[in-house]
Amino acid sequence: MPLQQNLNNGLNFSGGPGALPAAVLAQVQKSIMCVPEVGLSILGISHRSDWFLGVVTELENNIRRLLGLDKSYHVLFLQGGATQQFSMVPMTLLHGKNKHPEYLHTGYWSGKVLGEARKETNPHVLWSGESDGFHRLPANDELDFSADAPYLHYVSNETVEGLQFHRVLGRDDVPRVCDMSSDFLSKPCEAERFSIIYAHAQKNIGPAGVTVVLIRDELLQNMPDNLPGWLDYRSHIKAHSNYNTPPVFAIYVVLLVTRWLLDDIGGLNAMNTLNQRKAALLYEALDQSDGFYLGRAARTDRSVMNAVFNLKTPELEQRFLSASRDAGFSGLSGHRVIGGIRASMYNGLELQAVEKLVEFMSTFQKNESSS
Numbered sequence: 529m530p531l532q533q534n535l536n537n538g539l540n541f542s543g544g545p546g547a548l549p550a551a552v553l554a555q556v557q558k559s560i561m562c563v564p565e566v567g568l569s570i571l572g573i574s575h576r577s578d579w580f581l582g583v584v585t586e587l588e589n590n591i592r593r594l595l596g597l598d599k600s601y602h603v604l605f606l607q608g609g610a611t612q613q614f615s616m617v618p619m620t621l622l623h624g625k626n627k628h629p630e631y632l633h634t635g636y637w638s639g640k641v642l643g644e645a646r647k648e649t650n651p652h653v654l655w656s657g658e659s660d661g662f663h664r665l666p667a668n669d670e671l672d673f674s675a676d677a678p679y680l681h682y683v684s685n686e687t688v689e690g691l692q693f694h695r696v697l698g699r700d701d702v703p704r705v706c707d708m709s710s711d712f713l714s715k716p717c718e719a720e721r722f723s724i725i726y727a728h729a730q731k732n733i734g735p736a737g738v739t740v741v742l743i744r745d746e747l748l749q750n751m752p753d754n755l756p757g758w759l760d761y762r763s764h765i766k767a768h769s770n771y772n773t774p775p776v777f778a779i780y781v782v783l784l785v786t787r788w789l790l791d792d793i794g795g796l797n798a799m800n801t802l803n804q805r806k807a808a809l810l811y812e813a814l815d816q817s818d819g820f821y822l823g824r825a826a827r828t829d830r831s832v833m834n835a836v837f838n839l840k841t842p843e844l845e846q847r848f849l850s851a852s853r854d855a856g857f858s859g860l861s862g863h864r865v866i867g868g869i870r871a872s873m874y875n876g877l878e879l880q881a882v883e884k885l886v887e888f889m890s891t892f893q894k895n896e897s898s899s
């Protein structure tokens with residue numbers, strides 16, 4: 529049966545769950561009826577089968593290869609989304625005397641992270657962009673990292689506001705923890721400089737349902753012993769991410785995406801080059817529009833993944849969104865908390881889609897100017 533042609537899927541600029549590569553979708557479609565090596569539907573294969581244990585092992589190895597990770601890291605596939613990690617991180621790492629981990633408040637998602645951290649401890653907010661409305665990220669001279677913090681937490685890409693750090697933050701002698709949910713495996717990330725990296729799958733690398741957690745073994749030495757089993761990273765490490773029934777389907781799709789990254793794309797440098805080209809094209813269109821389209825983020829902090837912009841009035845934005853839908857584009861509405869327009873350009877979105885969007889934007893501008 530041929531894959532159903534749906535033009536909108538190729539023009540899906542959704543903020544998440546995001547567009548997946550067509551080559552991966554074709555394999556997923558087949559696997560719903562039958563995974564060739566097994567002869568069963570992916571939706572009915574035991575998580576205890578040798579085949580699935582092989583899937584987890586291959587996926588773990590693929591992620592190690594893509595990021596150049598050595599055996600000092602555990603690679604876990606967990607449920608609960610990135611949100612579950614907002615709590616598991618402080619629950620795991622606050623065993624020492626200093627209960628004031630450092631957090632950066634750079635946008636909507638780091639605000640959510642902080643809300644959960646405050647239930648566990650008294651985090652120190654090192655910098656906040658809240659009073660400025662999160663239009664920019666801090667420069668190095670605004671950040672005075674302390675040497676005795678138990679850890680530093682930040683969000684590498686603020687998905688809602690379209691702000692992305694293009695450098696690694698913090699001190700090498702304080703564990704770095706990073707929510708990379710919306711830019712994980714979109715580029716090389718110097719993973720070995722972090723103690724914990726977590727990222728759910730549904731932006732760049734798969735469907736919702738699974739979260740990748742990379743954690744350095746040495747962090748687990750002084751963990752509290754009284755955590756509920758599921759919330760203790762050691763349970764998942766011991767069980768090889770098979771502590772309770774894992775999301776078999778989501779994990780399988782992430783495996784297919786990592787194969788695509790390795791074999792079709794050629795690794796994270798190549799993925800980054802493609803992603804940079806898409807973003808450059810879109811931001812160029814904003815900058816050359818004579819102020820018709822207004823980029824939201826400070827230029828130096830612009831996200832390669834999520835380009836957030838406004839038009840002069842909310843009415844004009846509504847006309848833009850409605851015309852874009854008529855033209856076959858989808859997912860361009862900004863996040864409900866800030867409105868405006870957001871074009872998310874995750875790994876699975878092709879350059880061609882951005883070329884079409886830029887063309888559409890130019891036509892829309894001409895039509896509005898002449899009417």
Ligand SMILES: *Cc1c(COP(=O)(O)O)cnc(C)c1O
Nearest residue numbers: 609610611637687707709710728
């Ligand atoms: C989307 C997003 C989240 C939310 O993750 P869930 O898997 O829904 O819990 C968290 N952090 C960032 C940076 C995100 O973009």
